[in-house]
Amino acid sequence: MIAMNYRGPQRIRVDRDTPMPEILHPQDAIVRVTRACICGSDLHLYNGNVPDTRVGETFGHEFIGVVEEIGSDVTKLKVGDQVIVPFNIACGECTFCEQELYSCCHEANPQATAAGGIFGYSHMTGGYNGGQAEYVRVPYANVGPMVIPEGMHPDDAVLLTDVVPTGYHAAEMGGIQKGDTVVVFGAGPVGIMAAKSAWLFGAGRVIVFDKEEYRLDFVRKYAQCEAYNFLSISDPVVFMKKTTDSLGADVCIDAVGAEASGSKLQTVTGRKTLMQAGSATALQWAINSVKKGGVVSIVGVYGPTVNMVPIGNAVNKGVTIRGSQTSVKRLLPKLVKHVQDGILDPKAIITHHIPLEEVADGYRIFADKLDNCIKPVLVPPSANI
Amino acid sequence: MENKAKDYSHIKGWGIDADPKNDPTYPMRKRENEDHEGYSWDRPPQQPVDIEVLHSIERPNVTAVFGTSRPPRGLSGKIRRFAFRYGEGSFAHWLPLVMADRVDVVEGILDDLRKGHLPNIWAERGMGAEWKYNRKGLLQRMAVTTALTAAVIVLLKRD
Numbered sequence: 001m002i003a004m005n006y007r008g009p010q011r012i013r014v015d016r017d018t019p020m021p022e023i024l025h026p027q028d029a030i031v032r033v034t035r036a037c038i039c040g041s042d043l044h045l046y047n048g049n050v051p052d053t054r055v056g057e058t059f060g061h062e063f064i065g066v067v068e069e070i071g072s073d074v075t076k077l078k079v080g081d082q083v084i085v086p087f088n089i090a091c092g093e094c095t096f097c098e099q100e101l102y103s104c105c106h107e108a109n110p111q112a113t114a115a116g117g118i119f120g121y122s123h124m125t126g127g128y129n130g131g132q133a134e135y136v137r138v139p140y141a142n143v144g145p146m147v148i149p150e151g152m153h154p155d156d157a158v159l160l161t162d163v164v165p166t167g168y169h170a171a172e173m174g175g176i177q178k179g180d181t182v183v184v185f186g187a188g189p190v191g192i193m194a195a196k197s198a199w200l201f202g203a204g205r206v207i208v209f210d211k212e213e214y215r216l217d218f219v220r221k222y223a224q225c226e227a228y229n230f231l232s233i234s235d236p237v238v239f240m241k242k243t244t245d246s247l248g249a250d251v252c253i254d255a256v257g258a259e260a261s262g263s264k265l266q267t268v269t270g271r272k273t274l275m276q277a278g279s280a281t282a283l284q285w286a287i288n289s290v291k292k293g294g295v296v297s298i299v300g301v302y303g304p305t306v307n308m309v310p311i312g313n314a315v316n317k318g319v320t321i322r323g324s325q326t327s328v329k330r331l332l333p334k335l336v337k338h339v340q341d342g343i344l345d346p347k348a349i350i351t352h353h354i355p356l357e358e359v360a361d362g363y364r365i366f367a368d369k370l371d372n373c374i375k376p377v378l379v380p381p382s383a384n385i
Numbered sequence: 386m387e388n389k390a391k392d393y394s395h396i397k398g399w400g401i402d403a404d405p406k407n408d409p410t411y412p413m414r415k416r417e418n419e420d421h422e423g424y425s426w427d428r429p430p431q432q433p434v435d436i437e438v439l440h441s442i443e444r445p446n447v448t449a450v451f452g453t454s455r456p457p458r459g460l461s462g463k464i465r466r467f468a469f470r471y472g473e474g475s476f477a478h479w480l481p482l483v484m485a486d487r488v489d490v491v492e493g494i495l496d497d498l499r500k501g502h503l504p505n506i507w508a509e510r511g512m513g514a515e516w517k518y519n520r521k522g523l524l525q526r527m528a529v530t531t532a533l534t535a536a537v538i539v540l541l542k543r544d
Contacts, residue, residue, distance in 0.1 A: 008490035011509040025432040051482035054455035055493035107449040110440035127452030139450040175407050199396045202403035305479050343398035364511025370518035
């Protein structure tokens with residue numbers, strides 16, 4: 001089969017003779033992929049910033065597809081079902097899954113206790129091959145996958161595997177109360193969805209920061225919010241204070257993570273030399289921009305080591321910091337309904353459909369923000385939809 | 386505050402998920418007594434462990450399922466085995482893993498060459514897209530790289 005193959009930092013290719021995945025556990029399913037996104041967090045892998053990313057791995061944690069084969073204990077899916085596959089791999093039985101913390105499942109990732117299992121996201125999250133391929137093994141098929149509702153567009157469905165739930169989760173973790181001022185750092189796909197979702201919780205004002213004008217233009221229209229280019233502002237934190245009666249925002253959301261721009265010190269020590277687990281500029285701005293007693297919500301992905309953040313300010317300001325990988329399964333029923341009711345229109349953020357065979361170009365377009373790219377989706381030749 | 390909207394009727398779905406109880410200063414944990422008894426749940430069946438799986442020393446076992454994408458191999462594998470002797474909070478765990486990743490890249494190239502495959506670095510780096518959408522920037526970067534390389538060569542050749 002055809003599959004994306006990681007060869008090293010900023011080097012990937014398509015292999016046409018990749019072995020087909022097999023059922024390795026009674027609760028496994030084999031899914032034929034029909035859509036697979038490239039995620040902003042895939043860029044951390046692509047750039048070689050995530051430890052234990054091994055040459056030969058296939059990335060891809062945002063995908064949908066058709067069930068082709070099921071293990072002997074799979075009862076909730078049947079061959080032929082079209083499914084949304086959450087990016088988390090979760091057993092549904094451990095103490096964390098029992099609390100709906102599916103992203104923290106304790107039975108899916110032998111390599112680290114500090115992260116759950118994720119498709120195609122290095123051995124730091126379990127060593128699973130991902131969905132940027134024609135076929136993929138899906139463990140715990142009774143737990144995660146959800147049958148795509150009749151009539152749902154595949155481009156909407158594929159964004160429900162991660163982007164939409166993660167943006168929504170970012171807003172939810174902010175504990176937004178009616179009238180709150182919410183700041184989102186990052187106008188990538190997740191930041192766009194976080195801004196859109198903030199209104200659903202009753203935000204009074206939503207502000208987005210980024211450095212790409214085309215993304216700022218998009219988010220202004222799509223999420224009906226204010227959007228500012230931090231390159232044209234000498235200090236985004238001071239700007240935020242000035243625009244909120246010198247108090248700061250009630251809720252700040254870090255929707256960027258390790259690839260952040262905006263601070264030379266963070267960039268050099270984080271992205272360039274890996275002396276810290278990525279550039280923590282967005283998180284630094286979030287902690288410093290939030291109101292005393294406010295909430296910082298983190299969905300941006302960082303590496304496992306350490307980051308330079310102003311933790312003293314967080315303590316002195318009485319800030320609540322919440323962060324987690326999204327437990328997609330918990331949110332799917334509500335978000336599917338929002339899409340069906342027209343409250344959310346995920347597919348509008350997709351700018352590029354790229355054949356899986358051209359995955360290397362797809363990564364380059366997304367990584368370098370070429371051709372006004374917001375969200376690229378890979379389509380395998382065997383997708384047939 | 387500037388530009389604060391008062392009427393949100395133009396925003397479809399405004400406030401539909403507002404939840405006054407979603408205040409993060411309230412306790413969020415939902416743990417029952419049995420959750421305090423540790424590793425107490427009925428584990429799913431174990432996926433056969435027929436490849437080498439490195440597992441964190443912060444857990445007692447291999448998880449019930451695991452990925453099989455790339456077992457450790459070669460020199461990078463030896464470094465990874467060393468790394469997994471240390472806990473997840475230790476630099477002795479993560480820094481060797483970063484080093485192993487870089488060694489793995491070299492091993493990958495050697496493996497390709499051994500199989501008669503010459504890596505197409507231009508294509509692997511997606512330079513076709515760069516050429517199509519950012520030709521000027523690409524040519525500028527290539528010119529700078531060429532000039533710097535030439536300067537280094539000239540400097541090295543000087544007595």
